Amino acid sequence: MTMKLVSSVTVGVGGASAVTFSTIPQDGTDLVVLVSGRSSSTSSSATLQFNGVSTTTYSTKYMLGNGSSVSSTTATDLTNIFCNKLINPSTYTASSFSAAGIRIANYTSSNAKSAFVQAMNSTTTTSNGMAVTAGKWSGTAAITSVTLTATWDAGSVVSLYKVIKGSGGATVATA
Amino acid sequence: MATQTYIPLANITLSSAAASVTFSGINQGYRDLILVSEAKSTGTGSSLRIVFNGVTTLALYDAYQLGAGGTTATSSQSTGNGSVLLGGFSSLDSSTASMMATAQIMDYSATDKAKLVLVESGGSANSLDLISNRFNSISAITSLSISHVSGITMAAGSTFTLYGVL
Numbered sequence: 001m002t003m004k005l006v007s008s009v010t011v012g013v014g015g016a017s018a019v020t021f022s023t024i025p026q027d028g029t030d031l032v033v034l035v036s037g038r039s040s041s042t043s044s045s046a047t048l049q050f051n052g053v054s055t056t057t058y059s060t061k062y063m064l065g066n067g068s069s070v071s072s073t074t075a076t077d078l079t080n081i082f083c084n085k086l087i088n089p090s091t092y093t094a095s096s097f098s099a100a101g102i103r104i105a106n107y108t109s110s111n112a113k114s115a116f117v118q119a120m121n122s123t124t125t126t127s128n129g130m131a132v133t134a135g136k137w138s139g140t141a142a143i144t145s146v147t148l149t150a151t152w153d154a155g156s157v158v159s160l161y162k163v164i165k166g167s168g169g170a171t172v173a174t175a
Numbered sequence: 176m177a178t179q180t181y182i183p184l185a186n187i188t189l190s191s192a193a194a195s196v197t198f199s200g201i202n203q204g205y206r207d208l209i210l211v212s213e214a215k216s217t218g219t220g221s222s223l224r225i226v227f228n229g230v231t232t233l234a235l236y237d238a239y240q241l242g243a244g245g246t247t248a249t250s251s252q253s254t255g256n257g258s259v260l261l262g263g264f265s266s267l268d269s270s271t272a273s274m275m276a277t278a279q280i281m282d283y284s285a286t287d288k289a290k291l292v293l294v295e296s297g298g299s300a301n302s303l304d305l306i307s308n309r310f311n312s313i314s315a316i317t318s319l320s321i322s323h324v325s326g327i328t329m330a331a332g333s334t335f336t337l338y339g340v341l
């Protein structure tokens with residue numbers, strides 16, 4: 001199976017301050033995190049960290065759209081990858097959740113790590129928004145844990161998949 | 176057992192700098208292709224591109240782009256590109272960081288329609304891009320080559336993986 005579920009978390013009653021996937025198997029190529037999220041606060045963002053590292057080793061560049069304008073921001077020396085619009089804020093329609101995906105490439109490599117985040121808030125009563133974020137962690141260790149910190153509301157679902165590359169078939173890659 | 180729908184076809188990690196990467200003999204038995212790349216450049220001032228079936232006719236490729244450089248976001252249309260744009264309004268980052276790009280090549284094996292390629296790419300040190308490309312050819316795609324627009328080589332460690340989607 002190419003894209004294999006590693007673990008899935010459904011936030012229970014009472015909410016959670018973070019969702020962490022630890023002891024991630026090291027036999028994949030990329031990681032994919034899928035989020036259906038809602039916050040118990042007015043915040044619509046979450047932060048992403050690897051291996052529990054909270055030093056200023058992260059940087060991001062993101063683009064935001066709210067249906068009438070687009071903006072972009074870049075930031076370096078951050079303590080996390082800031083994921084805009086990853087979760088619906090509490091002000092949105094009850095029982096509505098965001099849709100978001102995070103791809104982390106080559107998570108076992110000894111190079112700096114790249115992450116690409118696409119996120120969208122959805123509601124029928126207040127302004128929607130979407131964000132695309134490119135993040136980098138300069139750490140060279142293999143990623144063994146992923147933490148998404150937010151005021152997660154009950155019913156949020158966060159799932160981690162590993163993607164496995166393949167070879168040996170009719171399709172050939174050459175350089 | 177459930178039918179696999181996202182099939183890895185081939186992959187390559189550059190052991191040394193290379194001018195291009197080519198996937199050939201692409202199996203025609205899928206609906207879409209997905210190319211995932213994480214590339215580093217040996218120089219600046221260039222974007223990655225994809226050429227299908229070795230065809231570089233300028234007029235056959237055009238694109239709509241939505242991009243951001245970290246302070247402003249812009250949108251543009253380009254024609255006569257000669258290739259599919261894989262991302263990077265601004266210069267590709269140096270070997271200290273990578274640009275990640277995912278390209279979904281829709282209905283690649285069809286012989287009755289032009290091919291659409293949806294690209295999402297970005298790197299925290301360069302630019303973010305969402306690009307809709309069109310390859311105006313009804314030929315099935317049997318090969319694709321990735322290279323820099325300006326001929327700069329891709330650094331060792333760059334990775335490229337091709338998946339078939341049922």
